[in-house]
Amino acid sequence: MQADKYQIDFTKGENGLVPAIAQDWTSREILMIAYMNEEAFVKTASERVAYYFSRSKQRIWKKGESSGHIQIVKEILIDCDQDAIVLLVEQVGKAACHTGYNSCFYRRLNNSGELEIIKNEKVFDPETVYKNTSKDF
Amino acid sequence: MQADKYQIDFTKGENGLVPAIAQDWTSREILMIAYMNEEAFVKTASERVAYYFSRSKQRIWKKGESSGHIQIVKEILIDCDQDAIVLLVEQVGKAACHTGYNSCFYRRLNNSGELEIIKNEKVFDPETVYKNTSKDF
Numbered sequence: 706m707q708a709d710k711y712q713i714d715f716t717k718g719e720n721g722l723v724p725a726i727a728q729d730w731t732s733r734e735i736l737m738i739a740y741m742n743e744e745a746f747v748k749t750a751s752e753r754v755a756y757y758f759s760r761s762k763q764r765i766w767k768k769g770e771s772s773g774h775i776q777i778v779k780e781i782l783i784d785c786d787q788d789a790i791v792l793l794v795e796q797v798g799k800a801a802c803h804t805g806y807n808s809c810f811y812r813r814l815n816n817s818g819e820l821e822i823i824k825n826e827k828v829f830d831p832e833t834v835y836k837n838t839s840k841d842f
Numbered sequence: 843m844q845a846d847k848y849q850i851d852f853t854k855g856e857n858g859l860v861p862a863i864a865q866d867w868t869s870r871e872i873l874m875i876a877y878m879n880e881e882a883f884v885k886t887a888s889e890r891v892a893y894y895f896s897r898s899k900q901r902i903w904k905k906g907e908s909s910g911h912i913q914i915v916k917e918i919l920i921d922c923d924q925d926a927i928v929l930l931v932e933q934v935g936k937a938a939c940h941t942g943y944n945s946c947f948y949r950r951l952n953n954s955g956e957l958e959i960i961k962n963e964k965v966f967d968p969e970t971v972y973k974n975t976s977k978d979f
Contacts, residue, residue, distance in 0.1 A: 712957060719856040724875055726863055733870035735919075738861055738926045749952060782947040783957060785914075785939050789875045791947050802922050810919035810928050814887060820849060820920060 707842040710734050713736035717788040727768075727801060729777040736801035739768075741790060753778045755792055764770055772834050774798035800828035803835070852880050859895055862886075864905075864938060867916040867930035873938035874946040876905075878927060890915045891927055909971050911935035937965035940972070961979040 715721045722740040729736055739757035741749070745765050748756040755776035757766040769775030776794040783790060802809040805827030812820045852858045859877040866873055876894035878886065882902050885893040889936045892905040892913035908914030913931040920927060939946040942964030 724861050726872060726875065728872060735865060735872065735928055738863065738921065750955070781951040782960075783949050783951070784875065784946040785943075785948070786946070787942050789946070791872050791948060804922050806922075809921040809923070809926070811951075812920050813921070814918040818887070835872070 712787050713743075713746060713783060713790070714787045715746075717786070720760075722760070723788050723790060725790040725792060726756060727755060727757075727776055727792045727794050727796075731797060734808055735810055736776075736794070736796060736807070746790070749778060749792070750781060755794060768801075769797060771827075772798065772803070774800055776801070798829065803831060805829045805834075807830045849924050850880075850883060850920060850927070851924045852883075854923070857897075858912070859897070860925050860927060862892075862894060862927040862929060863893060864913055864929045864931050864933075867932060871945055872947055873913075873931070873933060883927070885930070886915060887918060892931060906934060907936075909935065909940070909966075911937055915940070935966065940968060942966045942968045942971075 713723065715723060715727065721742050724738055725741045726738050727736045728734065729738050742758045745756040745758045755778055756765055757768060757791060759766050767775065775797045778794055780793040781790065800807045802811065802816065806824050807828050811822055811824040813823050815821045850860065852860055858879050861875055864873045865871065865873050877897060879886045879895045882893040882895045892915060893902055894905060896903050904912065912934045913929065914934065915929050915931055917930040918927065937944045939948065943961050944965050948959055948961045950960050952958045
């Protein structure tokens with residue numbers, strides 16, 4: 706499976722990386738945003754589970770490789786400029802964020818101009834899930 | 843209104859830019875992704891309409907400045923790493939994409955590994971809307 710077949714232009718992103726947004730395929734909530742290089746994209750499209758490229762660790766990672774909270778890919782959408790991706794996913798474990806919230810976007814700016822947490826509770830306890838592993842993945 | 847109040851770390855993005863995802867606040871469809879520098883973010887938060895930073899033109903742009911299809915900001919969400927933004931917006935004109943489709947993500951990878959258009963029709967005709975102006979904004 707060749708990435709160029711899908712007309713994604715990885716050269717448009719910084720360091721060959723394009724943003725990939727994971728969205729819950731039923732609730733349509735945005736779960737997280739990360740980056741993909743061509744290899745991560747091809748693995749994602751082939752295996753139908755999400756792989757990203759870590760800018761901090763400079764390597765490919767499989768979402769959920771530490772936590773077990775993998776993302777099963779239901780649909781892959783490509784944008785008009787061919788430099789951004791949306792993954793519609795089934796989030797295993799119900800939580801995408803390493804903090805334990807279901808979404809990384811668990812805070813909003815309120816009318817007073819302050820950040821407030823909008824989620825009722827964490828889905829899991831990070832201290833338990835990431836006990837002996839990287840807390841990032 | 844100061845950006846640092848919201849704890850967004852613009853230094854984490856390439857060239858001081860962080861990704862900003864515009865999502866329809868009622869349908870929850872992802873409309874587009876663009877980038878913000880601190881100035882674009884402060885203007886967006888203050889005026890409650892979306893401003894982005896164009897990497898190609900190297901300047902701030904108000905979404906809809908050419909087309910009239912501005913984005914009225916209903917909520918601003920910040921991610922766990924403090925380097926990504928979701929705007930829940932009311933999309934004026936019903937279309938975010940310069941191609942005329944309501945969303946920039948109007949194509950998906952089908953089961954045969956090919957891109958296919960998933961939208962029934964364009965909301966507007968780009969040749970009419972952008973007749974004498976930049977087709978980007």
